[in-house]
Amino acid sequence: MSTVSVAKFDDLVDGSGVAVDVGEDRIAVFRVGDEVHAIADRCSHAEASLAEGELYGTEVECPRHGAEFDITTGAAVTLPATKPVVAYPAEVVDGEVQITMGGTGE
Secondary structure (H helix, E strand, O other): OOOEEEEHHOOOOOOEEEEEEEOOEEEEEEEEEEEEEEEEEEEOOOOHHHOOOOEEEOOOOOOOOOOEEOHHHOOOOOOOOOOOOOOOOOOEOOOEEEEEOOOOOO
């Protein structure tokens, strides 16, 4: 497992996501108030970018077919998605968003 800084917390817009590349992985990072969450950026149903989806609390809606995922766990919570996406531990350290690679389901 390794921890990487991917963004400045103050650069993230509350209630939305941004896609970042960490090596070969594309990760969607979401700011919800003072918290950050990170999941794989590709919908498990149709491979759309989840960072581009609408965020409702801690659930993001895939912009392609409307499947929703819990950004805290990666779980698929509505159809048409039935498989989870990888969730990565994320935290803010000294104003930097840090993600630990080797997340759940990876």
